[in-house]
Amino acid sequence: MQATTAQERPSPTSQTFMQRLSAWFNQERILGPALVAPAVLILLVLIAYPFCIAIWLSMTDKVIARSDTGNFIWFANFTKLFKDSIFQRTTMNTFNYALVSVFFKLVLGLVMALVLDEVRFFKNFFRGILLLPWIVPTSLSALGWLWMFDSQFSVLNRLLLDWGLISEKIIWLGTPATAMFSVQLVNIWRGIPFFGISLLAGLQAIPQELYEAADIDGARAWSKFWNVTFPLLMPVTAVVTLFSIVQTFADFQIVYVLTRGGPVNSTHLFATLTHQTAILAGRLGEGAAVSIFMFPVLVIAVVLQLRYLQKDN
Amino acid sequence: MQTGLRFQKITKTIWVYFGLAFFIVILLFPFYWMFITSIKPDTELYDMSQPPLTLYKPTLDHYVYLIENTRFLLWLKNSAVVATVSTGVSIVIGTLAAYSLARLRFRGSQTLGLTIFITYLIPTTLIFLPLAYVIRNLGLFDTQLALMITYPTFLIPFCTWLLMGYFKGIPKELEESAMVDGATRLQALRMIILPIMLPGIVSAALFAFTLSWNEFVYALTLAQTEAIKTLPTGIVSQLVLADVYFWGSLMAAALLGSVPIAFLYSFFLEYYVKGMTAGAVKG
Numbered sequence: 001m002q003a004t005t006a007q008e009r010p011s012p013t014s015q016t017f018m019q020r021l022s023a024w025f026n027q028e029r030i031l032g033p034a035l036v037a038p039a040v041l042i043l044l045v046l047i048a049y050p051f052c053i054a055i056w057l058s059m060t061d062k063v064i065a066r067s068d069t070g071n072f073i074w075f076a077n078f079t080k081l082f083k084d085s086i087f088q089r090t091t092m093n094t095f096n097y098a099l100v101s102v103f104f105k106l107v108l109g110l111v112m113a114l115v116l117d118e119v120r121f122f123k124n125f126f127r128g129i130l131l132l133p134w135i136v137p138t139s140l141s142a143l144g145w146l147w148m149f150d151s152q153f154s155v156l157n158r159l160l161l162d163w164g165l166i167s168e169k170i171i172w173l174g175t176p177a178t179a180m181f182s183v184q185l186v187n188i189w190r191g192i193p194f195f196g197i198s199l200l201a202g203l204q205a206i207p208q209e210l211y212e213a214a215d216i217d218g219a220r221a222w223s224k225f226w227n228v229t230f231p232l233l234m235p236v237t238a239v240v241t242l243f244s245i246v247q248t249f250a251d252f253q254i255v256y257v258l259t260r261g262g263p264v265n266s267t268h269l270f271a272t273l274t275h276q277t278a279i280l281a282g283r284l285g286e287g288a289a290v291s292i293f294m295f296p297v298l299v300i301a302v303v304l305q306l307r308y309l310q311k312d313n
Numbered sequence: 314m315q316t317g318l319r320f321q322k323i324t325k326t327i328w329v330y331f332g333l334a335f336f337i338v339i340l341l342f343p344f345y346w347m348f349i350t351s352i353k354p355d356t357e358l359y360d361m362s363q364p365p366l367t368l369y370k371p372t373l374d375h376y377v378y379l380i381e382n383t384r385f386l387l388w389l390k391n392s393a394v395v396a397t398v399s400t401g402v403s404i405v406i407g408t409l410a411a412y413s414l415a416r417l418r419f420r421g422s423q424t425l426g427l428t429i430f431i432t433y434l435i436p437t438t439l440i441f442l443p444l445a446y447v448i449r450n451l452g453l454f455d456t457q458l459a460l461m462i463t464y465p466t467f468l469i470p471f472c473t474w475l476l477m478g479y480f481k482g483i484p485k486e487l488e489e490s491a492m493v494d495g496a497t498r499l500q501a502l503r504m505i506i507l508p509i510m511l512p513g514i515v516s517a518a519l520f521a522f523t524l525s526w527n528e529f530v531y532a533l534t535l536a537q538t539e540a541i542k543t544l545p546t547g548i549v550s551q552l553v554l555a556d557v558y559f560w561g562s563l564m565a566a567a568l569l570g571s572v573p574i575a576f577l578y579s580f581f582l583e584y585y586v587k588g589m590t591a592g593a594v595k596g
Contacts, residue, residue, distance in 0.1 A: 026497045032419035039410035039469050040425065043432055046466045050443035057443060115332035118325070126333065128579060133340050135578055136571035137527040139545040143553070143567045144347040147560050153358075155346055158365045193340065243434070250436035253529045257549055271438035271530075278442050279534055287442055294439045302431050309430075 057288035064282035077289035087290065090268040096180065097269055098248040101187040106241055108188070109195020116196065117203050127197065134193040142257035145186045149173050149258065176266030179259050183267050186254045195240060202236030203229065238308060246301045250294045270294045344568075351375050351565040358561060375561035376569075385566055387540065388547035393573075395457055395543055396525040399464035404518050406465065407472030408510075412502060414473070415480035416488075426477065433470035437530045440466075445534045459535040460543070464528060468521045475520070479513035480506075519581050523574055544570045 015023075025031055058077055062070030081087040112130070119126055133141060148155050149172035160166045172182045206229065214224045252271040255261060261268035261276060268276070270293050278287020350358065352371045357363055379385050413419075414426045444463060445454070453459040487509070488501040496504065507514070532546040539551055548566045552559065 022497055026499075028417040029419045031498055032413045032417035032422060035409040035413035035417070036422075036425055038406045039429065039473060042406065042462075042465055042469060043429070046444065046447070046463060047432055047435065047440060050440050050447050053443035053446055054440070057446065111332065112336050115329055115336065118329040119333055126337075130336055130340055131578075132344065132575065135523060135574055137529070137545045137574070139527075139529045139549050140567040140570050141343060143549065143563060144343045146553075147350065147564060148343065148346060150560075153361070153560075155365045158361075162364075189340065189343070192336075196336075246434055247436060250438045252438045256529075256533075271436075274438070274442060275530075275534075279445075284442070284446070291439060291442055294436065298434065298436070298439065302434055305430075305434070306427065 054288050054291060057285055058292050059289075060285045062284040064278075064284055070285055073285075077286050080286070081289055086265050086268065087273070089265050090270060090273045090290075091293070093180065093265075093267060094249060094269045097184060097187070097251070097267075098245060101184050101191065101248050102241065102244050104184075104188045105191035105195050105244060106237070108192045110199055110237075112192060112196030113199035113203055116200050127200070131193045131197055133190050134197075138190060138253045139257055141190065142186060142254050145182075145189075145254075146173075146258055149182055173259055174263060176263060179263060179267050183255050183258055186258065187248060187251065190254070191244060191248070194244070198240045199233065199236060202233050205236075206232045235308065239305065242301045242305055246298055249297045347564040347568055350560055351562075351568055353561065355561060375565045379562045379565050379569075383552060383562070383566070384539065384547065385544075385569070388542055388544045389570075391457065391541060391547075392526055392544040392570075395460045395464065396522050398461045399468060399525045400518055400521040402461070403465045403468035403472050403521050404514060407469050407517065408476055408507075408514060410469070410473045411476035411480055412506070415477040416485075417498075429470050429473050433467075433474050435467075437467060437528070441530045441534050444531070448535055454535065455537050455541070457536060457541050460528075460532060463531050463535065464525045468524060471524065472517045472521055475517050476510070476513055479510055483509055516581065519577060523578065526574055 025034070057070075059072060059074055060070035061073050061076070062068075116123070116127060116130075147153075151171065151174060154169070154172060156172070157166070157169045161169070171178060173179050210228050210232075211224060214228055219227070250271050251269060252275070255267050255269055255272045256275070259267045261272045270290055274287050274291040276287075277290055278284050281287075349366065349368055352373065352375070353368055354370055354372045354374065357369060363369075410429070414422055414429070444466075448454050448459045448463065453462070483506060487505050488498070491501040491505045492498065527545065528543070529545050529549075532543045533550070536542055536546070539547070542551070548563070548570060552563055552566060
């Protein structure tokens with residue numbers, strides 16, 4: 001029955017196999033998943049699977065030197081870490097590094113955005129050159145800072161001494177307190193343009209009419225900022241700040257290039273301690289356990305981001 | 314009243330340009346210092362009696378030394394190859410995924426879109442360790458191929474997320490009219506949508522190239538042989554320890570390694586800023 005009805009219609013019989021295949025493939029429920037498949041496959045094999053491996057590794061005593069898979073030791077790595085003074089120090093360092101840096105990046109980035117918003121000449125040129133610290137390879141600009149912090153020839157010391165701002169050389173990377181200050185300084189330097197340019201885009205998205213309305217009401221500059229700019233800039237600021245917190249919390253390159261975590265572990269972050277423990281010292285299991293501590297902050301940031309996105313929709 | 318207003322305007326202008334000067338000095342001084350160092354002869358560089366910011370006899374010796382006596386050019390080539398391949402792969406895969414997620418309705422597409430957004434947030438430092446383990450088991454440890462297949466893990470989520478925004482901005486009617494004329498979806502995508510999308514794809518590619526050029530953590534752990542290193546890891550791990558009084562050539566290397574990126578982006582600043590803020594401004 002089916003066959004005869006099909007034969008009565010002229011077009012389907014003239015369809016080749018390829019045409020039918022292409023029509024089948026053209027359906028959204030087939031084509032959709034097919035086109036995402038490559039992306040999903042790569043992310044499954046090289047993100048999701050390694051992440052499970054990380055959790056498993058963190059519960060073993062696997063070391064690089066031995067080729068066996070290591071013994072399953074449940075949470076022994078974690079209890080060891082909690083009692084370990086270097087790890088405790090690293091935890092404090094990471095929070096200090098991330099919170100202080102993000103705070104100053106946000107404040108200075110906001111100032112930069114407000115300034116750039118008012119600049120009338122060569123707008124694009126200034127925006128372009130001020131973005132440089134953010135776009136060049138961090139590891140290479142950190143080398144520039146390594147030279148500026150040099151114990152003997154530091155140009156910063158020479159200028160500050162010449163201008164009479166300090167009376168003796170600052171040992172930038174040589175003492176725990178100054179070393180942490182120095183790596184934070186570099187992180188802030190690199191991050192200001194990211195905040196500045198993103199917030200500038202947010203500022204320019206605010207409709208001009210709102211300011212005109214405020215002008216008619218006789219609002220002063222400060223009250224315009226507080227009642228118009230600030231609330232409308234909030235969403236962008238929140239997204240950019242969350243993104244920056246995640247990135248800064250998991251930062252690696254600046255500390256690796258400038259101090260390798262020293263002096264006496266005063267600048268070790270979770271990421272550099274992971275590298276130190278797992279790759280340099282070869283204790284894969286313990287290193288994996290350190291890296292797991294970067295995860296909670298990521299989860300919190302993701303939850304907040306998703307909540308914000310949902311509100312937006 | 315009038316003079317008061319004008320006075321206000323002038324003070325504001327002064328503050329704005331004072332602020333601009335402040336940011337220019339703070340943000341660009343390190344580059345100035347790197348450049349000056351790279352063209353200063355050693356005799357001036359390590360002479361503390363000279364004012365540091367001035368320069369008497371500029372020289373290209375440091376650059377010549379860098380090119381002739383180090384593997385700088387090899388690392389430059391490695392970086393270019395790795396960044397080009399991983400960008401190409403990620404753009405193709407990312408465009409297809411973005412089209413599917415932005416345009417086609419199928420079960421689970423929403424969840425997939427969100428999952429890809431979340432992977433975009435995962436820092437590489439969280440995953441490099443187990444990734445090295447997986448790469449070792451695949452037998453790819455210490456090869457350039459390892460970098461070419463791992464870089465897409467952060468490039469694909471980025472490209473997909475960015476391009477989804479672009480796809481959503483293109484009216485559906487365009488491809489629908491093509492499909493009424495008998496084209497399949499893929500034909501409509503190729504003939505109608507992709508040409509319109511070109512600016513978006515260029516900006517995603519540019520951004521992806523920058524990200525892979527600057528990548529450090531994966532390169533440090535997955536490519537350890539000196540000859541296959543990329544520019545950042547080559548310079549940081551092979552040149553820094555080489556010689557104490559090596560700063561001239563080191564700064565030359567750091568600058569030259571940044572030039573391709575600065576050059577690329579100076580042509581595409583508009584795209585770049587749009588790309589950078591796409592996630593932030595539009596959500």
